[in-house]
Amino acid sequence: MKRASVLLQVVTLAAVACLGRPALPADIPDANKKAAEKMASEVCAACHGPGGRSISPTFPKLAAAPAPYLEMQLKSFRDQTRADPDAIAYMWGMAAQLDDAMIGALADYYSRQRPAASKPGDVALVSAGKRLYEQGVPARQIPACASCHGATAEGNGVIPRLAGQHAPYLRKQILVIQNALRTAPVMHGVVKDLTLDQTQAVALYLESL
Numbered sequence: 743m744k745r746a747s748v749l750l751q752v753v754t755l756a757a758v759a760c761l762g763r764p765a766l767p768a769d770i771p772d773a774n775k776k777a778a779e780k781m782a783s784e785v786c787a788a789c790h791g792p793g794g795r796s797i798s799p800t801f802p803k804l805a806a807a808p809a810p811y812l813e814m815q816l817k818s819f820r821d822q823t824r825a826d827p828d829a830i831a832y833m834w835g836m837a838a839q840l841d842d843a844m845i846g847a848l849a850d851y852y853s854r855q856r857p858a859a860s861k862p863g864d865v866a867l868v869s870a871g872k873r874l875y876e877q878g879v880p881a882r883q884i885p886a887c888a889s890c891h892g893a894t895a896e897g898n899g900v901i902p903r904l905a906g907q908h909a910p911y912l913r914k915q916i917l918v919i920q921n922a923l924r925t926a927p928v929m930h931g932v933v934k935d936l937t938l939d940q941t942q943a944v945a946l947y948l949e950s951l
Contacts, residue, residue, distance in 0.1 A: 770847050778847035786848070789832065795858035799910035800828070805855035806896070807903045812849035814900050816840060826924035828914075860906045863946035871947025874940055882935055887944065895951055905951035912945040 783792070786804075790796045794804030804812065818824035819837035840848070862868075875895070878886035890901050897903035904912065916933050918924040936944075 770850055774843055774847040775851065778844060778851045781844070782848060782851055785836075791858075793855040794852045795855070796908070799908035801832075802911050803858045803907055804852040806857040807852055808897045808899055808901070809846075809849040809853035810899045811897060811902045812852055813845055816845045816848065817842075820845070824924060826915075826918040829924070857903075858906050860951050861909075861949050863909070863950050867943045868947045868950050870940075871943035871945070874944045875947055879940075884935055885932060887932075895948055904948045907948055909942075909945040909949040912948055913941050916941050916945070 782794070786794075789798070789801040790804050791798075791801075794807070796803045815824065816837055819829055819833040820840055822834055824833075837845075874884075875887040876893075878884045878889075887904075888895070891897055891904050892901075895903065895905035915924065916936065919926045919929050920934050920936070922930065933941075
């Protein structure tokens with residue numbers, strides 16, 4: 743029953759990625775694009791880096807992330823429905839001022855930026871993380887991360903890009919999801935049984951992509 747439940751959660755997440763993604767404007771007005779670029783360079787870059795290529799592991803890299811995912815997260819910050827500690831500390835106030843048009847334009851802007859450079863890690867740990875990402879842990883009913891995030895971890899729709907992301911940031915997000923500090927029912931079912939060593943390994947693998 744447990745295995746069936748986890749598989750159902752994975753299928754549900756995949757369906758959301760294909761069918762339930764927020765609808766971004768097909769043609770964002772030039773004025774909105776310019777306003778978003780200005781805000782990204784003058785405000786957002788202080789934490790997330792130029793073009794969303796953050797150098798601090800406290801703040802995630804946004805460059806090349808799927809626009810629907812970014813839009814969904816910005817709206818959840820604005821609506822205060824994403825309530826993990828970092829969201830409350832950094833993003834609730836920042837997102838409160840954003841309207842739907844700016845959110846859509848910012849999501850579009852970051853989705854078009856070139857990805858940040860990857861970072862090599864310990865060979866043995868990266869290898870273990872790659873195996874976990876691609877195969878999961880069948881004996882413990884932990885599905886492969888690639889089944890939702892894609893073979894190269896580039897994400898899709900409302901499923902985030904993980905490739906090249908800071909390993910400490912990824913570890914923290916897994917931890918807050920495991921402890922239900924961030925509401926993510928599907929992901930909680932997937933990661934709740936990961937050990938600290940497994941979390942470290944898969945995070946280092948993703949950072950190396």
